[in-house]
Amino acid sequence: MATDDVGAADTSKDERAVKPGRADKGVQVTLEQPVMDMLTEYKARTEMSHPNILFDALEFSYDELPSLIKDRATRLEPDRKKLFERPSSPAKHEDVATETFVVRMTQANKDVIEDMWKQLEAPSRTAMLAAAYKHYLTAMTKTDDPERKRSK
DSSP: OOHHHHHHHHHHHHHHHTOTTSOOEEEEEEEEHHHHHHHHHHHHHHOOOHHHHHHHHHHHHGGGHHHHHHHHHOOSOTTSOOOSOOOOOOOOOOSOOEEEEEEEEOHHHHHHHHHHHHHTTOSOHHHHHHHHHHHHHHHHHHTSOHHHHHTO
């Protein structure tokens, strides 16, 4: 084997390690148990992957995310004039169990999500993702045809 061949093998190994399209980044997601239950059922029914469900949820909810996030996070009336710069307020919490999992994706997709939550001025990435999942999964559950279910 020529020395050039050895170098070529080493280079391809290095390229695999830093391949930009590889789903090697994780985004942590925390959902309230009722939303997690909807996600589990939806994933089983559609056989979609976690990343594709997340991307669908964000794309489906994108135009409504600012109001969904505000509804979830704000403690003040939305029309109240804000005179002071305040730290972001934490999301309203109810005594509901939560579940956390990691969604694997490419760095490019993770960057889109990072930019999105900052652009939308969400209190956190988790708050944005939870709002998108809840909105999307609720809509997908409501769009199921009850007549179709009865006829099975």
